[in-house]
Amino acid sequence: xxxxxxxxxxxxxxxxxxxxxxxxxxxxxxxxxxxxxxxxxxxxxxxxxxxxxxxxxxxxxxxxxxxxxxxxxxxxxxxxxxxxxxxxxxxxxxxxxxxxxxxxxxxxxxxxxx
Amino acid sequence: xxxxxxxxxxxxxxxxxxxxxxxxxxxxxxxxxxxxxxxxxxxxxxxxxxxxxxxxxxxxxxxxxxxxxxxxxxxxxxxxxxxxxxxxxxxxxxxxxxxxxxxxxxxxxxxxx
Numbered sequence: 001x002x003x004x005x006x007x008x009x010x011x012x013x014x015x016x017x018x019x020x021x022x023x024x025x026x027x028x029x030x031x032x033x034x035x036x037x038x039x040x041x042x043x044x045x046x047x048x049x050x051x052x053x054x055x056x057x058x059x060x061x062x063x064x065x066x067x068x069x070x071x072x073x074x075x076x077x078x079x080x081x082x083x084x085x086x087x088x089x090x091x092x093x094x095x096x097x098x099x100x101x102x103x104x105x106x107x108x109x110x111x112x113x114x
Numbered sequence: 115x116x117x118x119x120x121x122x123x124x125x126x127x128x129x130x131x132x133x134x135x136x137x138x139x140x141x142x143x144x145x146x147x148x149x150x151x152x153x154x155x156x157x158x159x160x161x162x163x164x165x166x167x168x169x170x171x172x173x174x175x176x177x178x179x180x181x182x183x184x185x186x187x188x189x190x191x192x193x194x195x196x197x198x199x200x201x202x203x204x205x206x207x208x209x210x211x212x213x214x215x216x217x218x219x220x221x222x223x224x225x226x227x
Contacts, residue, residue, distance in 0.1 A: 045214050100207070102148070105150075105158050107157050108156070
């Protein structure tokens, strides 16, 4: 079945540590996205990529980094510069970057601080 | 200008009743308005979407009403069922320029049996 796989499901970060969240899609979609979800705040865009080897900052990119070396993969690194990383992180993809394309979401990674 | 405001924050409806969730936007460049449904521990899933050239779109028990002049749109769930209990998000995006979705803050719907 085609879809988006996020791993791990749960992740714990120590102070000063960088952690990387995995996102893989087998939908052959061009565009991929990372969102952060906090209670009562909806989903906020961290980074998005419209095509391989290209990505753009979203609304809350500080303390995060991404890469898009392969079409199917869009990993997110939460760096030590992100002072409040505890949240539910969602990866999504769409067939093309156009704004009217449905976004398909993975089941998320819940990140907590130890 | 990127904001999408959603209300209410939570909603309790009796089985068989109508659930209504409202959203308002500021950016007149938005031209795609989807609604997503999210169950606990899962990612959101697209429920229904509308373009601003129509005032209403219906799919089964779910209807989007769109008022372009007021910059508002709403989701109506007819004959609400306990299985509809979830968090609902409205969103908006542009066809050109920054095309990523801007989400509302979400509405937690509980349908009581």
